[in-house]
Amino acid sequence: ENPSPANFIRHIINHDLKTNKHNGKVATRFPPEPNGYLHIGHAKSICLNFGLALEYHGTCNLRFDDTNPEKESEEYVESIKRDVRWLGFEWSELRHASDYFGQLYDYAVQLIKDGNAYVDSSTPEQIRTNRGTLTEPGKNSPDRDRSIEENLALFQGMRDGLYADGQYVLRAKIDMASPNINMRDPTIYRIRRVHHQRTGHDWCLYPMYDYTHCISDAIEGITHSLCTLEFEDHRPLYDWVLEQLNTPWRPQQIEFARLQLEYTIVSKRKLNQLVTEKHVSGWDDPRMPTIAGLRRAGVTPAAIRDFCERIGLTKKDSWIEMSVLEHCIREDLNQNSLRVMAVAEPLRVVIANYPEGQVENLTLSNHPQRPELGSRTVPFARTVLIERDDFSENPPPKYKRLVSGGEVRLRGSYVIRCDEVVKDAEGNLVELRCSYDPDTLGKNPEGRKVKGVIHWVSEAHSLPAEIRLYDRLFTVPQPDNEENFLNVLNPDSLQVVTGCRVEASLASAVPESRFQFERIGYFCMDKDSKDGNLVFNRTVTLREGWVK
Ligand code: ATP
Ligand code: MG
Numbered sequence: 234e235n236p237s238p239a240n241f242i243r244h245i246i247n248h249d250l251k252t253n254k255h256n257g258k259v260a261t262r263f264p265p266e267p268n269g270y271l272h273i274g275h276a277k278s279i280c281l282n283f284g285l286a287l288e289y290h291g292t293c294n295l296r297f298d299d300t301n302p303e304k305e306s307e308e309y310v311e312s313i314k315r316d317v318r319w320l321g322f323e324w325s326e327l328r329h330a331s332d333y334f335g336q337l338y339d340y341a342v343q344l345i346k347d348g349n350a351y352v353d354s355s356t357p358e359q360i361r362t363n364r365g366t367l368t369e370p371g372k373n374s375p376d377r378d379r380s381i382e383e384n385l386a387l388f389q390g391m392r393d394g395l396y397a398d399g400q401y402v403l404r405a406k407i408d409m410a411s412p413n414i415n416m417r418d419p420t421i422y423r424i425r426r427v428h429h430q431r432t433g434h435d436w437c438l439y440p441m442y443d444y445t446h447c448i449s450d451a452i453e454g455i456t457h458s459l460c461t462l463e464f465e466d467h468r469p470l471y472d473w474v475l476e477q478l479n480t481p482w483r484p485q486q487i488e489f490a491r492l493q494l495e496y497t498i499v500s501k502r503k504l505n506q507l508v509t510e511k512h513v514s515g516w517d518d519p520r521m522p523t524i525a526g527l528r529r530a531g532v533t534p535a536a537i538r539d540f541c542e543r544i545g546l547t548k549k550d551s552w553i554e555m556s557v558l559e560h561c562i563r564e565d566l567n568q569n570s571l572r573v574m575a576v577a578e579p580l581r582v583v584i585a586n587y588p589e590g591q592v593e594n595l596t597l598s599n600h601p602q603r604p605e606l607g608s609r610t611v612p613f614a615r616t617v618l619i620e621r622d623d624f625s626e627n628p629p630p631k632y633k634r635l636v637s638g639g640e641v642r643l644r645g646s647y648v649i650r651c652d653e654v655v656k657d658a659e660g661n662l663v664e665l666r667c668s669y670d671p672d673t674l675g676k677n678p679e680g681r682k683v684k685g686v687i688h689w690v691s692e693a694h695s696l697p698a699e700i701r702l703y704d705r706l707f708t709v710p711q712p713d714n715e716e717n718f719l720n721v722l723n724p725d726s727l728q729v730v731t732g733c734r735v736e737a738s739l740a741s742a743v744p745e746s747r748f749q750f751e752r753i754g755y756f757c758m759d760k761d762s763k764d765g766n767l768v769f770n771r772t773v774t775l776r777e778g779w780v781k
């Protein structure tokens with residue numbers, strides 16, 4: 234039996250398997266349009282479709298819904314494949330709606346022959362006004378009663394490129410008085426002279442989404458065609474097309490609520506606008522809710538899968554709090570990321586009684602709870618760097634870090650005492666003169682308690698770095714509901730901290746490697762890293778609501 238939590242789609246599938254509704258098969262598909270990068274909303278659909286296929290030993294195709302050539306590109310196709318695989322899934326078959334252009338055309342001819350479709354010369358404007366409203370029925374087009382012969386000839390002419398773009402459309406002949414506006418003779422083909430990234434100039438007419446989707450599902454033998462709630466009103470059309478064509482296979486469309494995540498946006502159109510208007514650095518900007526952006530920020534595939542499982546499936550739209558995603562990220566990174574030391578805002582500490590030129594290679598464990606993750610070497614020397622705010626001249630009550638005359642432990646190293654505070658002529662803090670207790674490596678000092686433990690790096694061995702701190706991209710929880718979402722962009726969503734120093738072991742890190750910078754947060758090495766300036770993105774803070 235299936236160990237996953239119950240949801241209404243699993244109930245439907247279990248029932249269908251029991252009644253042998255689809256010959257005992259489970260076949261799903263994930264059908265993105267290659268007109269942008271995938272976002273966290275798509276991840277919900279990916280985890281659902283591929284997840285169900287795995288769970289029920291069925292299949293899941295990746296199908297590009299490539300019927301809008303103007304907006305589609307090979308770059309998007311490649312990014313989608315990469316992102317699905319990165320999330321941990323592999324498709325049973327790779328398909329394209331454009332693979333079916335020939336069959337879709339033949340099916341359209343069949344609709345015409347059966348009196349179920351007609352060529353209309355109405356302008357898009359006329360089609361819109363004659364569609365009617367929720368309270369008023371639509372008006373029949375004067376072309377609605379064109380003869381089958383004439384329709385066939387005109388449709389062939391459309392195919393042969395005899396007419397201008399927009400001169401004719403093919404419409405399904407259903408019911409202009411239907412209470413469901415989607416059933417009022419929807420357009421199923423339009424003339425568009427545009428190059429298609431796969432079929433080139435083979436076609437000058439392209440099928441519409443609603444017509445293409447159901448037929449593609451039927452051709453692929455999809456059993457459960459899962460889509461978001463806004464398609465509920467399109468389901469009668471989905472079923473109508475397959476019924477008129479009497480296709481041998483009849484998939485079942487099931488709708489679920491789309492993911493909406495607070496403080497961000499999941500609409501490819503708006504994300505595209507952020508990219509093209511340069512409000513962000515690209516589709517993979519770590520502030521973007523795209524899979525590529527999340528990856529660059531350091532989020533793991535496991536965290537995203539966990540998130541998608543936790544939010545569950547419903548039939549009702551709702552907003553998910555960002556803290557739910559962050560919780561999943563933190564849980565995974567806490568378990569799995571290696572600990573290292575980095576100093577964001579360095580303060581020099583000279584350990585006066587430590588021999589000049591001496592270096593000790595200390596061994597620090599990579600993960601306090603997981604010895605199997607090994608250890609690394611961290612050089613200790615006379616001059617170390619500590620965090621500027623780990624020292625205070627006027628410490629607040631309960632301050633456990635370094636103060637004048639006080640002691641603190643350097644993580645994995647010795648206890649040091651601050652003997653002197655060195656300032657420049659203007660009174661700015663320059664460095665601390667300290668002394669160390671040689672008898673405190675791996676053991677407590679004699680006769681006194683030292684509570685504070687701070688992180689550090691050796692000045693000479695550490696590497697220069699820049700860290701990028703990200704905050705939410707928008708200032709309101711539901712930017713989608715704003716009149717103009719650009720008005721609520723957070724101007725402080727990126728803070729760049731330069732002059733940081735990280736421990737020497739990070740010399741071997743590569744972009745996308747993830748770390749916990751002890752006491753600071755979770756970070757991921759960025760592709761902008763160069764020798765002499767490593768760049769790290771903050772994935773998430775150490776604890777909820779704790780922003781340094
Ligand atoms: P967008 O509005 O961002 O352009 P879309 O639905 O037009 O999204 P598609 O490429 O057609 O984008 O989406 C592929 C699949 O992902 C569809 O089955 C769609 O229902 C699903 N999907 C898209 N957005 C979400 C979301 N926010 N939550 C859940 N599923 C989604
Ligand atoms: Mg779509």
Ligand code: MG
Pocket residue numbers: 501502
């Ligand atoms: Mg869309």
